Amino acid sequence: MLPDIWKAFKETIIMIAISVSISLVIGLPLGILLFVSDKGMFWENRFIKNVFGFAVNLVRSIPYIILLVALFPLTNLLIGSTIGPVAASVSLSVAAIPYFARLVESSMREIDKGVVEATIAVGATPWMIIKDVLIPEARSSIIRGVTLTIISLVAYSAMAGVVGGGGIGDLAIRFGYYRYDDTIMIATVAILVILVQLIQLTGELVAKSIDKR
Template sequence: MLPDIWKAFKETLTMIGIALSISLVIGLPLGILLFVTDKGLFWENRLIKNIFGFVVNLVRSIPFIILLVALFPLTKLIVGSTIGPVAASVSLSVAAIPYFARLVESSLREIDKGVIEATIAVGATPWMLIKDVLIPEARTSIIRGVTLTVISLVAYSAMAGVVGGGGIGDLAIRFGYYRYDNTIMVSTVAILIILVQLIQLAGEQFAKSIDKR
């Protein structure tokens, strides 16, 4: 079963890689937008804050397995199929974007308001404030948020195997559960545990390495 396990592992990495890339590209700006449009901030806008906040909360409130099935039409439209790791990446991305956006927003809220006010007082533009103050000040916390997002994607990718998404979860269901192969079931669980531990360790080490405080 080693070839099947290796193939499933690569499919899992494919799903996580695609979904993480999309969540970073969209989730980071979304998280910043949720923060800077809040009350008392330099781009305060209650309408935008409420609209995007509602959408983020709406997606996060839907259990992933339901979201996975509900997005089949969108998945079919984008990739032309509803099975396989690339197809599963669509739902994984939709689930990860609001999750990561909230983590970014939470990270930005940890910044001392005095730093933001002082930067505004010396005439910094909003873009300069975001680029030179908000992101650098919150980068350690954001890296930890990325780590949490990747770990969540590992769990989501395993669930995607239930509906033919491929990966470790699919292997566990097809061979471990349906064929009552305890060896495969234990092996897949062990692989996921080791993967999560490595991701957590790598994320913490990277976050500490860039923390200049």
């Protein structure tokens, strides 16, 4: 079973890598937008805050397995298939983007408002505030948010495997559950546990290394 386990592990890594990359590219600016458009901020805009906030909450309120099935038409349109790790990455990305965006927004709220106000007082532009103050001050917390997002995607990827996404979840269902093979079930759980522990440890080390406070 080692070749099958290795193949399933690589499929899981592919799913996570694609979805994390997309969530970073879209979720980071979305989280920043949610923060800077809030009441009292330099880009205060109630309409933008409410619209994007509602969209984020809407996606986050849908259980992943339902979101996965609901996005089959979109997945088929974009990928040409609903089977495989790349196809599963579509629903994983959609689930991860709002989750990470909220974590980014929460990270920004930890910043001392006095720092932002002082930057505004010296005439810094909004882009300079975001680039030189918000992101550097919140980067350690953002790294922890990335870590949490990746760990959540590990669990989601296992669910995606149940409906044809491949990966460790698919292996556990097909060989472990359907064939009553406890060895495979234990092996897949062990792999997931080790993977999550490594992700958590790496994320904490990186976050601490760049935290200058």
